[in-house]
Each structure stands twice: as C-alpha cells, then as structure tokens.
C-alpha cells in the first residue's frame with residue numbers, strides 16, 4: 105500500500121460514469137442555482153447506485169464535493185442507506201478515553217489543551233499506574249463501554265520503560281474483554297508490531313485537516329509524518345482509527361480534501377472520528393467561530409458514504425449537540441460515541457456527556473450498545489441472522 109495524501113487514481117469505470125452525468129448537466133444552459141440543484145440530484149441518484157456495493161479509494165474532489173453539498177436531507181437519506189447496508193443501525197459503540205499521560209506535550213497543535221506551549225490550566229501528570237487504569241476500565245465496562253482508548257500526550261513513542269508499561273496495559277485491558285485503542289503520537293513499524301503482539305485492537309492517529317491547511321495548525325510535524333505512522337500501523341494486524349476536526353478555521357475544500365485522503369487509505373480506516381473543536385482557553389484557537397450543526401451533519405454523512413464499513417465516531421464537540429441533533433447524526437451513519445463518568449474526554453478542557461445521560465439517550469432512541477470485537481465488516485446479512 106502506498107498512502108498518497110492527494111488520493112489515488114480514479115478507476116476508469118468510475119470516471120466514465122461520473123463524467124457522463126457532469127456532461128449532461130453542462131451542455132444545457134441553466135441558471136446557476138438550477139444547475140447546482142440538478143447536478144446534486146443527478147449525483148445523488150448516481151452515487152446511490154455507485155455506493156450500493158462498491159468500496160472505493162479513488163474518490164475525486166468534485167465527486168466528494170457534490171455529495172457533501174447535496175440537499176441536506178437527500179444526503180442524510182443516502183448516508184442512512186449506506187449505513188444500513190453495512191451495519192446494524194440499532195447499534196452504537198460506546199468508548200471511553202483514558203488519559204494515561206497528561207499534558208506537557210512538546211508539540212504545538214493549536215487546538216490542544218495538552219501542549220506545553222500554551223497556558224491552558226491543565227496540570228501535567230506522569231504515566232498512570234496500572235491499577236488506576238484497570239479500575240477506570242472496569243467501571244467503563246460495567247457501564248456498557250466496549251472500547252477503551254488510552255491516550256498519551258507524547259510527540260512519539262520511545263523505546264523505553266514507559267512503552268513497556270503501555271504494552272502491559274494493552275495486554276491487561278484487552279484481557280478484560282475490551283477493545284483497546286491507543287493514541288500515543290508517532291510510531292515506527294517495529295513499535296506498531298509490539299503493540300500488535302500485546303493484543304492492541306486499534307491505533308488512533310488523526311489527520312485532523314487537509315494537507316494544505318495542516319501547517320497552519322501544527323508546525324512541529326508534517327502531514328507526511330502522520331501518514332507514515334498510519335502506514336506503519338497498516339503493516340500490522342492493528343486496525344486504523346483516523347479522522348479529523350471541524351472548526352479549526354479550515355475551508356469546506358479542506359474538509360473535502362481530508363475526506364479524500366482518508367478514503368484513499370487502503371483498506372479504509374476501520375474507525376473515523378469526527379471531532380468538532382472544543383475551544384480551549386489559552387490556545388491559539390480559543391476564539392474560533394462555532395461550527396453550525398448542519399456542517400457537522402454533512403461531514404458525518406459524507407464520511408459514512410465514502411467509508412461505508414468504518415465505525416464513524418461522534419467525538420469531541422458532542423457535548424454541545426442536543427439529543428435531536430445526535431439522533432440525526434446516528435441516522436446519517438455515526439455509530440459510536442465517547443462517554444465518560446467525569447464528563448470530560450482526555451482532559452477537563454474537552455467536555456463529554458456522561459454514562460447516565462448517554463444510556464438515557466440511547467434508550468430513548470431505541471439504540472443498543474455495540475459489543476466489543478464485532479469487526480468493521482458486519483453486513484446486513486450478518487446482523488439480520490442474529
């Protein structure tokens with residue numbers, strides 16, 4: 105596999121089918137609004153056919169833009185269809201983030217409460233002891249959590265005693281019957297293999313935004329570094345979790361470019377977190393404008409159509425969404441949430457709904473908590489048998 109941030113080559117078939125529709129719309133002279141509407145409706149019909157069975161890695165920017173800009177309810181409907189083809193729509197995976205090493209990070213990610221470069225009021229904490237992590241994992245499991253994500257505020261993993269401790273944690277939490285994900289920064293292939301041998305289920309490494317906007321947000325590493333780590337994980341049996349953040353000041357084209365890069369990864373990431381910026385006082389992004397809900401919904405729905413087998417995770421920023429808004433996201437294909445007894449994600453600077461509120465919401469919506477280790481490729485046939 106060669107990960108290419110500009111996306112892969114479009115297959116001839118896909119190109120031919122797409123340009124036929126485009127040509128139909130460009131030959132007739134119509135007022136601009138009508139043209140846009142007709143184009144998106146044609147693409148809606150076309151894409152409904154195209155995404156029924158096909159898993160693609162060759163999405164072109166204009167195809168993704170046409171999907172993303174479709175009339176909102178058409179987009180949600182199409183995403184819901186893609187979702188129901190590949191997943192049990194009544195299941196939502198509940199995950200718990202555990203910050204095993206907090207703050208004091210040398211990186212300059214402009215959104216992050218844990219960067220040592222900003223005064224965010226977050227106290228740095230050394231690596232958590234094993235028993236503290238296991239106790240959080242036990243309580244999470246008892247609350248219906250099936251995936252625990254261990255996060256460390258590191259630039260990269262080092263081959264030292266701390267990494268050995270993480271490998272130990274991975275083994276012990278996995279043996280509790282939970283999927284374990286780690287997000288520890290950059291990783292070599294050898295380190296990814298060690299995590300695989302310890303039983304790690306997933307590795308999270310978000311691309312955050314488009315390649316061209318990346319250096320506006322982070323200067324201490326490159327987009328290529330990010331893709332290299334994902335590629336190192338892909339060489340092992342560990343599944344890939346990679347997504348992005350809305351609200352960093354990026355344009356719509358940046359979001360579309362991010363989606364294309366994610367969808368060009370072969371195979372697609374098994375897990376795609378969609379974060380909305382939590383504005384952390386003290387960071388350069390503390391005064392960013394709020395992201396309107398319809399833009400979050402469009403991102404969720406488009407990710408679902410492009411990567412139909414992935415688990416799409418409503419991540420940071422969910423605490424600001426109403427139950428009705430979250431319900432629309434579930435309809436559009438989101439099928440995982442992060443929940444927490446402390447009402448926070450990795451740090452108190454990023455709020456989260458708690459277990460009780462989430463259990464009540466899932467019950468209200470008739471949704472069940474997804475069990476661990478279901479794999480990313482459960483099909484309609486699989487779950488209809490259950």
Ligand code: SAM
Nearest residue numbers: 215216257258287288289310379380381382420
């Ligand atoms: N240090 C590791 C790394 O950067 O990969 C792992 C931890 S990092 C905190 C995990 C992810 O959380 C980031 O990639 C980013 O997408 C998300 N995140 C962190 N702070 C956030 C914020 N304030 N708002 C939204 N998402 C945030």
Ligand code: SF4
Nearest residue numbers: 209211213216219257
């Ligand atoms: Fe460090 Fe990760 Fe935060 Fe960036 S996102 S400052 S790498 S903890």
